[in-house]
Structure formats: structure tokens, C-alpha cells
Amino acid sequence: MIFRILEDQFAQKIRDSKDADRRFMQLALALGRRGQGCTWPNPAVGAVIVKDGVIVGRGWTQAGGRPHAEVEALRRAGEAARGATLYVTLEPCSHFGKSPPCADAVIAAGITRVVAAIEDPNPDVAGQGHARLRAAGITVDVGLCAAEAAFDHAGHFRRIRDKRPHVILKLAISPDGKIGAEGGKPLAITGEAVRDRVHLLRASSDAILVGIGTVLADDPQLNCRLPGMAARSPVRVVLDQSLRIPAASQLARTARETPLWVIASELAEAAAATRLGAAGAQILRMPPNGASRLDLAATLRALADKGITRLMVEGGSRVAASFVSADLVDEIWLFRGAEEVGAGGVDALDALPLSKITQSQAYKVHASETFGPDTLTVYERA
Numbered sequence: 001m002i003f004r005i006l007e008d009q010f011a012q013k014i015r016d017s018k019d020a021d022r023r024f025m026q027l028a029l030a031l032g033r034r035g036q037g038c039t040w041p042n043p044a045v046g047a048v049i050v051k052d053g054v055i056v057g058r059g060w061t062q063a064g065g066r067p068h069a070e071v072e073a074l075r076r077a078g079e080a081a082r083g084a085t086l087y088v089t090l091e092p093c094s095h096f097g098k099s100p101p102c103a104d105a106v107i108a109a110g111i112t113r114v115v116a117a118i119e120d121p122n123p124d125v126a127g128q129g130h131a132r133l134r135a136a137g138i139t140v141d142v143g144l145c146a147a148e149a150a151f152d153h154a155g156h157f158r159r160i161r162d163k164r165p166h167v168i169l170k171l172a173i174s175p176d177g178k179i180g181a182e183g184g185k186p187l188a189i190t191g192e193a194v195r196d197r198v199h200l201l202r203a204s205s206d207a208i209l210v211g212i213g214t215v216l217a218d219d220p221q222l223n224c225r226l227p228g229m230a231a232r233s234p235v236r237v238v239l240d241q242s243l244r245i246p247a248a249s250q251l252a253r254t255a256r257e258t259p260l261w262v263i264a265s266e267l268a269e270a271a272a273a274t275r276l277g278a279a280g281a282q283i284l285r286m287p288p289n290g291a292s293r294l295d296l297a298a299t300l301r302a303l304a305d306k307g308i309t310r311l312m313v314e315g316g317s318r319v320a321a322s323f324v325s326a327d328l329v330d331e332i333w334l335f336r337g338a339e340e341v342g343a344g345g346v347d348a349l350d351a352l353p354l355s356k357i358t359q360s361q362a363y364k365v366h367a368s369e370t371f372g373p374d375t376l377t378v379y380e381r382a
Helices: 002-033 069-080 102-109 128-135 146-152 153-161 192-203 212-218 270-278 296-306 316-325
Strands: 046-051 054-060 085-088 113-116 137-142 166-173 178-180 206-209 235-239 260-265 282-286 310-315 333-338 361-369 374-381
Touching: 002 046, 002 054, 002 085, 002 113, 002 146, 046 069, 046 374, 054 069, 054 137, 069 085, 069 102, 069 113, 113 128, 128 137, 153 166, 166 178, 166 192, 166 316, 192 361, 192 374, 206 212, 206 316, 212 235, 260 296, 270 282, 282 296, 282 316, 310 316, 310 374
Parallel strands: 085 113, 113 137, 166 310, 166 333, 206 235, 206 310, 235 260, 260 282
Antiparallel strands: 046 054, 046 085, 333 374, 361 374
16 A cells, blocks of 8 residues: 555656656747747747756747747746756757757756757757766656647748748738738727737747838838837838839838848849839849749748748738748738728638638647637647
8 A cells, every 4th residue: 555655646746846847848948939030040948947847947049049948948047957957848959059959058057957949950069968967867858848849839840941941921800801902091990909909919020021012002110119119110121023113112211220132033124223222122133933923932042041930921912922832931910800991892812712721721820819809719730
């Protein structure tokens, strides 16, 4: 009987330990999300250091990509890190880049156990960080909350594996599947709560992309207008084959405040490029893909080469349809408003049916939210 009691107590202790591990990793994931949109080209990692059940250090990748999350957490923990456990959302790096390897810092700090959510696919790391920790006598556990970490680090993984950013398509549609009024006139499909959520999505994206049609019709700012978060505005990217962006547009006038990258054809006039360059915009010339389209795959490769890992595609309907048709959309944020627009409105995906997303086996529902009368469904690749 006594042995059964001891076995039950031991099993309970293990369950309690696993529950604690999960709670601390969930905190690390939440911390890592703070950096999304401002750490590129580095991944936005979160780290928590725990000793005797008490959090002694927290960290997340800082703006610009360094210090890394582990180093930041170790700095805050100080001597309390010795003998502690490190929870981290991505394998600690093992190579010398612009800073020394995080694995070496973890070893030097006296950490005795590392719980990592997932291995880093970067060839410079790819298991070598974990191997270095184990060689130093540190216990390493990998795989806790791996699915959540893979979702959070999707931009880093996509850039490493496919040489392009993770593409997030945002659509705000009416119940009858429209994104604008008749004639392409802009229309408020959803309410203020959704607008705030969209601006938060912008803040967690490295770059936001629209077509020249949206620029000419709406004269958008494409920045983050949440209080105190203007500095978290993403790079603005415009698909503008012939460089038609007006000099008086809000994008051109603010190009020195928030980066503006214009994707143009190799055949676009030099004078127009010079004019936009003088305003502070960067011109990225791409080979044309047919008579009237830019090569989207080449565009994404160019953005990845410049460090972009998370790209938000916001408009318009033709651009959205082009990304969907090319199978270049990895995540979809579909906001639904409450009021119908009518038969003359602009279809969400141009000539494509919305079912190309909502009923496709290529995507599955990841999450959903409600904002009063409005709703959000987030889809991800199945």
C-alpha cells in the first residue's frame, strides 16, 4: 500500500512539473510576441528563467533583433540564473553573428536545464545550439508547445526554408462578400474595435503591402495609429509597375518618416524612380510577369533578401486574388462586418470566389474572435 501511495505522489509531482513547464513556456511565447514586427531579420523569441518555482528573469528579442531574448533574460536574472531553468521559444543560437552565441551565454550563466519549444531550422543553428548545451552537461528538453512556437515563428521559418516572407492576407468583408462600395469607393465594413485590431496586426508585421490601385483610390497611410505605437509602423510596400504613385500622396510625403518600398517593373521610367527616390522611397525593380503584372514570387524573394519575415497583404481585391491564385498566402485574417453592401460592391477576391479560402482544404481555422457585431476568423495553411 505504501508503495502505491508513493507511486501516486511521484506521478502527481511529475504532472505538477509538466503543468509548471507549460505555464512558463506559455509566458515565454507571450513575451516573444512583443517583438513581432520590430526584430526582423531575426526571429522574435521569448525567454523565461525560473529557479525554485520563482521567475528570476524574463526577456524577449529587442528592437532591431538584439540583444537576443536569452541574453536579455540572463541580464535581468543576474546571479540568480545559476542553477535555474531557462524556458525559450526557439533553440538558442550557436554561431557568431553580430553577437556571440546565446548557447555560450547560457552555459556561462550556470543554467542547469533548458526547455526549448522548437529547433531552429537556420543552417547555422539546426540542433547545434542544443548539442552545445548538452555537451556542457545541461539538461535539454525540446518540443513543449512546439505547435504554438511554429505558428509564432512562421515568418522566420518561411524565410529560412522558402526564401520568402510568411504572407498574412487581411480582408474585411460584408455579409455579401464585398470589400468596397460600387465604383471602388472606400467603405467602412467593420467598426472601431476591428480597426484597432488591424492596427495591432500592422504593428506585429514587418511590412504591409498594397497595390497601386489602393493607393490611387484611398491615399492610405498604412501605418500603426494606435496611441504610442507609431514607431511600430511596418515598412510600406506598394506594387506599382509603372511608378504612378503621386508625389502628393501620403505615402510619398511620409517616406522619410516610415520606410516606403516601391516594387516597379524593370521597364519603369527612370525619371519617376528619381522623383520617388528624392522623396525618400526605395525602388525595387522586378522582372514583369506578363504584360500587366509583376512577378510576385520574385517580389517576395526580394523582400526576404532585405530581411522581411512577416508580410501583411492588405489590398486591394486584385492583389489579394493574385496572392491566393499563386498559392503565396500562408495565413488569412478574415473580418466580417454586419451590413451588406449590395450587388454593385467590390468582390473580396476580384473574380475568385471567397470559397477559395473559406472552403479550401488548403486552409484550416486557427482562431476566431468577436468584436461586437463584427467577427474575425484566422485561417492557416492546413
